Amino acid sequence: DWYERRIIKKERRGRWTGKRDLYDWWLHRIADEIRVGHRFYGIMTLAIYAKKCGIDEDELRRDAFALLQPYDDMSVEDINRFTKDDVVCALEMFNEDYVTFPRDDIAKLSGLTMPVNKRNWRKQEEHIQVMNTMKALKKQLGEIVNEGRPKGSGTAQVRVYEWRQQHPEGRKADCHRETGLDPKTIRKWWDCPPPAVRFEDGHITVRVSPSQELSDWLLDALHNEGQE
Template identity: 45%
Template sequence: MAKILTEKQLYKAKVEWFKDNEYEEVDPLDFYREIFPVGSFQEQGNTERKSGNGMLVYKNEHGQHWHKLIFDDLAEIPNWYGIEDVYIRSASFIGKNTKNENASMIYALVFDLDGQGITELQMVTQFMRKGTNIPKATFVVLSGHGLHLYYVLEKPIRATMNNIRKLNKLKEGMTKLIWNRYTSNIEKIQFQYCLQGFRMVGSASKMGKRYPVRAYRFSDEHYTIEELVSWIPKLKEWDEYRIDMTERDTVPKDTAKKLWPDWYEYRINQGKSSKWHIKRDLYDWWKNKIVEGATYGHRYFCLMCLAIFAIKCDVSEEELKRDALELVPILDRLSNDTDPKSRFTEEDALCALHGYRDNFKTWGRDKLSLVSAIPMPPNKRNYRTRSEHLKGARALQEIYNPNWRNTEGRPSKKEQVKAWRLVNPNGKKIECHRDTGIDPKTIRKWWDN
C-alpha cells in the first residue's frame, strides 16, 4: 500500500520532481518581469505618463484585504517574500481599486488546478508536453497544495467590460479542458474569472514561509487569444467558448442615447445604479442551498455568492455577516481531517464576503452556479406552476391581441409562442417547449415571427 504523504511532504516531493525533470525555477522578479514587461506600469513619481499599475493584495493584522501599488520597477515585490496571503493579479488597474471597471490591461490568463498529487502533476505536464488537449503553459507555479498555469499573452489586451466577459468565457472553456479526472483528484471543477488574483511567487504558501510559492518555466510560448481559442474543440457544445475578440467592444454614447433613452437618462445623466431589487426569498433560498449542496473546494465561493445575493436582495451587511458565521461550522465539516489547513474558519468566511460590493451585482445565475458548483436551474415562472404561468401569458395576449384564437376557438401554435415570448422576453426555445409542450420545430418556425 502506497504511503500517504502529508501536505508538506507532498510539497517537497513536487519540488524534487521539478528538479529531477530539469524544469528551471524562475526568480520571482524575473517571473513578473516577463509577464509585465518594462513600460507596463506607471513610473513612481512620474505623473506625466498615464498608465495603470500592478496591484498587490495582502491581509492586514485585522484580516482585512488591503492593496499596494506595483510600479514599473517592480520594487514592491521583494518586500513581500515569505509573507502569507499575498496575491497579485495578472492585470493593471487605474487607481487603487480592483473593480472590473478600474482594470486597464490584461497580461496573462491564469488557471488554478487543485487536487494535485504527484500522479496528477505528472499527467498535466505530460499532456502539455505532448500537446494533447492542453496548450503548453509559459510557467507552472507550485502554489503549495496545487498548481497555477500561466499563459502569458503576446500582447496585453485592453480590459473593456466586453473583453472581460469574453475572456471569462474562454477561461471557462479552457478550465474544462485543463481540469479533468487525470489532472485533479477533485471531481468538481473550480472556475475563476480572468481578473482573479493568485498567490504571489516568492510569498509564503498556506504551509508557511519555509514552503514558498515557486515558479518553473515550462515553455517560451507567449500566446494570442486566437491561438488559445484554437484549443477549444470544434464541437457544437463548445461553440459558446470560441470567442471572437475582433468584434466591436462598445456602442458610442450618442448611439446609446438614441437606442436606450431611459437607460441613458438614469445611468449616464443621473448616474444611478442599474441594480435590480430582488425579493429576499432568493437570499434565503441560497442559504439553504449552501447547507444542502456546498462541497470542499467551493466553500469560499458559496459564501461569496451569498454576499452577492445579499446585495441583490438589499440584505444588510450586518445580517450577511451573522448568516455567514452561522454557516462556518457546517462548511467546516467538509474539511479533510488529516489536513489542519483544510479547516474552514470564521476568517475565511469574512474574507469571502468581499462579494458584498456593487461591482459584483451584475453576476448572473450561470456565473454564480459555475463558481459555487451548486446547480441553479432557471425558473422563468417566478415560482408559479406551469398552469398559473400560462394563464398569465394568455391574459396578456388577450390585452395585446384580442383576436389571437383561430376560427375553431383553440389558440394557434403561432400565437401561443408569441404569448410566451411576451411574458419571457429573455427566454430560450427549450424553456418555451417545456412550458407549452409545443414541438421544438414549431417553436423555431414562429420564434422570430
C-alpha cells in the first residue's frame, strides 16, 4: 500500500495543514520585525507557511510584493537594495517539498524568535479578554502590573517628525543613518506627526504651525536685519 501510494502514484507524505491564523501571524511579524540581512528569508518563510496553511498563491504574491517597498526602504546602501527579483526568488519556496521545514531553521534564517504558541491560536479578541482577566487577577493579588506605553515611546515620534521638518526631501534610510533610530520605528512614525498638545517632563508643549503670511514676514525680517 505504501509503495503504491508513494512510489507508483507519487503521492506526498501525509502532513497537517496549518490554520490561516498562522500565516497571518507570520505575515504581520515579517512586516513589522524583519531586519536587513533577513528580508529575503522573511518572504521565503512566508511562502512556506502559505503552502502549509493552504493559502492561495495569488494572495501570497500580493502579500509578498506589498513588502517590496518597505523592505527596500530599509536599505542603507545601494549595495543591499531589495528588489523584485529577490521577491520572485523567495517565492520559489511555495512548494509542497518545504512544508516540513523545521521551525528552528525558520527562526535562524528570519532572525525572529519562534515562541511556542503563546495564545494557542485564539482569536485576538478572545486573547485580549483572557489577558485582561489575568491582569485583573494579578492586581487583586497585589502584584505589580505594567500598563501604558513604554517610557520614551513618544520621543521617537518627535525625533522623526523634527528630522522630516529639517529634511523635507529626506528618505527613511537617511533618517535611520542620522538619528540611529530603528527602521521599524521610523516607518511607524514617518507619516504620523506628534499631537499638537502633549505633556512632557511636567510641562505642556503646544506645536504651532505659523501661517504662510507670518512665515514670509519672519523671513523678510531676518533678511532685513542681516543687511543692517
